[in-house]
Amino acid sequence: MPPASSLRALQVIVPRRISGRRYASHGPPQFNEPSGWLFGERPPPPGQKRVKEEWENIWYVGMFGSMAMAAVLLYYKPDTSIQTWALREAKERMEARGEKYKYEPSS
Numbered sequence: 001m002p003p004a005s006s007l008r009a010l011q012v013i014v015p016r017r018i019s020g021r022r023y024a025s026h027g028p029p030q031f032n033e034p035s036g037w038l039f040g041e042r043p044p045p046p047g048q049k050r051v052k053e054e055w056e057n058i059w060y061v062g063m064f065g066s067m068a069m070a071a072v073l074l075y076y077k078p079d080t081s082i083q084t085w086a087l088r089e090a091k092e093r094m095e096a097r098g099e100k101y102k103y104e105p106s107s
Contacts, residue, residue, distance in 0.1 A: 032040060044050050094101045 037043070041050075091101045
């Protein structure tokens with residue numbers, strides 16, 4: 001059995017190491033302090049316009065352009081439902097047999 005002094009040293013050191021270990025965080029947490037301004041930007045003085053960054057126009061064109069393109073593609077999407085296929089198939093089969101597929105009242 002190891003001497004009591006070495007056991008005491010292990011008891012004291014081990015909890016400190018485990019509680020102080022931060023693994024892969026590389027130090028204290030890094031974050032920007034909240035400033036109260038939207039996106040951390042101060043509004044320009046009165047009479048001056050906000051200067052856009054280079055990427056903002058590209059982002060607007062890409063974001064809203066892709067939304068418009070998705071809307072057009074969804075509008076012109078072909079109808080692939082099973083009901084549409086079954087109706088078309090039934091009409092073709094009835095026409096092939098010489099039956100009328102539209103109801104016409106006899107008056």
